[in-house]
Amino acid sequence: MTRTGRHHLRRPPRRRPHRRLLAGAVVACLAAVVWVVPSGDTPEVATVPARAPGMLRVMPLGASSTVGVGSPATAGYRLPLWQRLTADGVRVDYVGSRSSGPAALPDRDHEGRSGWSAAGMAPYTGLWVSDAQPDVVLLHAGTNDLLYGSSPQATAHSLDRMLDATFAAAPRAHVIMAGVWAPMPKKRAERAKLGQLMARLAIQHSARGESVEYVDVSHLFAAKGTADGLHAGPAAYRKIAAMWAGHIESWMRRPAPAPPRPVSPPA
Numbered sequence: 001m002t003r004t005g006r007h008h009l010r011r012p013p014r015r016r017p018h019r020r021l022l023a024g025a026v027v028a029c030l031a032a033v034v035w036v037v038p039s040g041d042t043p044e045v046a047t048v049p050a051r052a053p054g055m056l057r058v059m060p061l062g063a064s065s066t067v068g069v070g071s072p073a074t075a076g077y078r079l080p081l082w083q084r085l086t087a088d089g090v091r092v093d094y095v096g097s098r099s100s101g102p103a104a105l106p107d108r109d110h111e112g113r114s115g116w117s118a119a120g121m122a123p124y125t126g127l128w129v130s131d132a133q134p135d136v137v138l139l140h141a142g143t144n145d146l147l148y149g150s151s152p153q154a155t156a157h158s159l160d161r162m163l164d165a166t167f168a169a170a171p172r173a174h175v176i177m178a179g180v181w182a183p184m185p186k187k188r189a190e191r192a193k194l195g196q197l198m199a200r201l202a203i204q205h206s207a208r209g210e211s212v213e214y215v216d217v218s219h220l221f222a223a224k225g226t227a228d229g230l231h232a233g234p235a236a237y238r239k240i241a242a243m244w245a246g247h248i249e250s251w252m253r254r255p256a257p258a259p260p261r262p263v264s265p266p267a
Helices: 078-087 118-132 143-147 152-169 185-207 234-253
Strands: 002-004 007-009 031-034 045-048 056-062 092-094 109-112 136-140 174-178 211-215
Touching: 056 118, 056 234, 078 092, 078 234, 118 143, 118 152, 136 152, 136 234, 143 152, 143 185, 152 174, 152 185, 174 185, 174 234, 185 211, 211 234
Parallel strands: 056 092, 056 109, 056 136, 136 174, 174 211
Antiparallel strands: 002 007, 031 045
């Protein structure tokens, strides 16, 4: 059992979870997209696939941990998350304009940008999400902002912009926003304050009818679980994958919201 903040993660029974997917699988036109933006990563060409019926489109969105720095053999959390979800009967389609990872990972798409801050990602988030049209966004950003000297308040503002752009591009998507899991011993106070602000952001966006949850991962793994003092190692990434999977499957079991009633024009 692992506790991450307000959420108690437990492995669901080995059965196919109820799929709460977006209604009406629509076959979209294929479009090749190349992102040409300053980055430490090499820009890659990614084709946005057509939506397949019964598939859960998951966008891993973040920085180096999303790419998999610290455990390239597992693409960070992406391979163990794929294995967990598929074992539980979920048909996963990773989406994003980037593609990287080991041969063992059948679907290598993601939206990870090594070295990028939330402030740097915010202007592009709407474009990435609009092209990918995910059902679920796994958002993990803000660590680099703190490392580069941004305040928790400024970092939270950048994350707020990312959420705004995400829901503008994909209003029915569900966002799972994880806090900072890197130990950051010299930034403990800033990390704790950012976590409080992120929890507040989730409440504010939920009040607007947007589907978002915040997960406190500050105690998910110990500092010795890192590969380099900052990035998770293989065992820690498995814990991160289990955290994502637990929240994805919990969301899938929730009843779908009722569609809004049509409003009659005044007589």
